Amino acid sequence: MNASSQAKPFVSINSSEGASSSIPAPMVDIGGVMPLESLAPVPASETPGVQLQRAREARGMSVSDVADVLRFSPKQIELLESDRYDDLPGATFVRGFVRSYAKLLKLDVIPLLAALAPAVPPTPIEVIPPANMGEAAHSGLVDRSLAKRIPWGTIVAAVVIMLAIGLVLYVVQTAGLVNMLGAVSSAKVDTPPVLPAATESATPKSSAPSATPEAAAPATTSVDMPPTTPLVAEFDERSWIEVRDAAQKVIFVGEYPKGTRQMIDGQPPFQIWIGKASAVRLTYGERKVDLKPHTREDVARFSLE
């Protein structure tokens, strides 16, 4: 039995009956009674139980012979042969039982199990290959380092998403700001608050410093006024103001906080009354208006043409 240089194919299987003389006898000799070929093919219309029973009888075996080998009880074997699967313990057992029984009788298992399928359904076992099967099996060496890799895909996606969010926020904010500003400035002009005129006259200081033109103007601008010789009032501190036009109609009145810049439009000459003259700078067209000559007790009252 040692190695010999035979010119046979590398792997071959030979089923040789001749070699059986040198082989130890099987413990239970059932299969050797009849060769497989001598069995008449069973009609497919027969139920699995009938097919099994017929094959068993053709081999000259009794139910108890089968029970001795398979270790199922004779009652279970009879139940199977009469196709009463409901009295047997479940699909797995019935299918396994049929498989063992068919192997013992040297029947082809596959058609038997197929015939059994309507009564005893098998569990689905198909292997579904994924759509990109074999993608990782390519022998490329480029990017499959064992070292931890940086998740570039995730980083790029995160940056893109952040940029998108930033852009959306920017657009929303600018649009919202413009709308809001328009609303605020028109509201300030349209709704004159009713205030007592003499409340600011009690301020003790009389030395009002002249307006400093280099002071930074606040960024608020009125957008819905035409720019024809505008009168602009800028407030360095909180102050009260009233402006009347040529028809003596109040066109601008109210108390305004520090940092306010208001454009006043109307028909000159204006009658102007400022509660705290030191806190307000007036510009008419290109010209700065000096409030000092008209100020008494920090209250300025004058007309402007």
Add this chain to the structure above:
Amino acid sequence: MFGFLRSYFSNDLAIDLGTANTLIYMRGKGVVLDEPSVVAIRVEGGPNAKKTIQAVGKEAKTMIGRNPKEISVIRPLKDGVIADFTVTEQMLKQFIKRVHESRLFSPSPRIIICVPSGSTQVERRAIRESALGAGASQVYLIEEPMAAAIGAGMPVSDATGSMVVDIGGGTTEVGVISLGGMVYANSVRVGGDKFDESIISYISRNYGMQIGDNTAENIKKKIGSAFPGTEVKEMEVSGINRAEGIPRKFTISSNEVLEALSEPLNQVVKAVKDALEKTPPELGADIAERGMVLTGGGALLTDLDRLLCEETGLPVIVADDPLTCVARGSGIALEKMDKLGSIFANE
């Protein structure tokens, strides 16, 4: 809270991380991957030798025993547990990537993964960590006998005893299950690999020939049997004659393979007998009526059911498609994950 987002980015998976094969079941799709647990790694030269994965799965398996010096072919699992942590993690990562369609984000699925019932806490933690390292967001462990029984379609939640014998590549798991829990579980580190080793050493001893792992596996699959039959098969194989140092061909018969396998098969039989001995009598009666179910690749060894039948005197049946039983069982557990809590194992 972000469950809907997770289900959009990745599908939950059940993985049978076996010594011989890794199977992946995807929720709602079935078994989507069945590949050998083999990784081929190329080590580039130089002082900062870079390691890259050359191949995984089937392609890597063909390289076993045929690799040049700079490629090492690794089976990262041994005896059902992780032997090489990094390589296992990378292999899992490749397999998970393969079953997920290409997406911008790397997948982070919830994973159910099988562990041998006899594995230690350290071994279980290694398996959990490797799955987390491969990108899992959450990892659940399930013991192999439980998964095998569910996959074989046994009534695990009924008040009847179900006995399952799962013969894998590295371990043989024996479990007795009733009312959704394991009444008895044991695993012995004997499986397909031990069968191959026994064939290799038998041939070495009796023929003075050296054969490779893949050749031994071929012999086992084609003419291996666990019980003396009437039909004797022969197979011609080639190996290296140790005395001459030259490749030679020789013929081996199924009865010789049976003799070679007798030792590991005895260990399997002993494990089954131990389980029967320790099974409570009520459940033992159920098993005597219904029999035990064989799953795993070892169940495909010719006449193994006959051997166990003769040795125990109980009916023995082979499950439908025994190779995928554990993966399918884990898959069923995955589908019902939110309902079944108790079937998962702790570390």
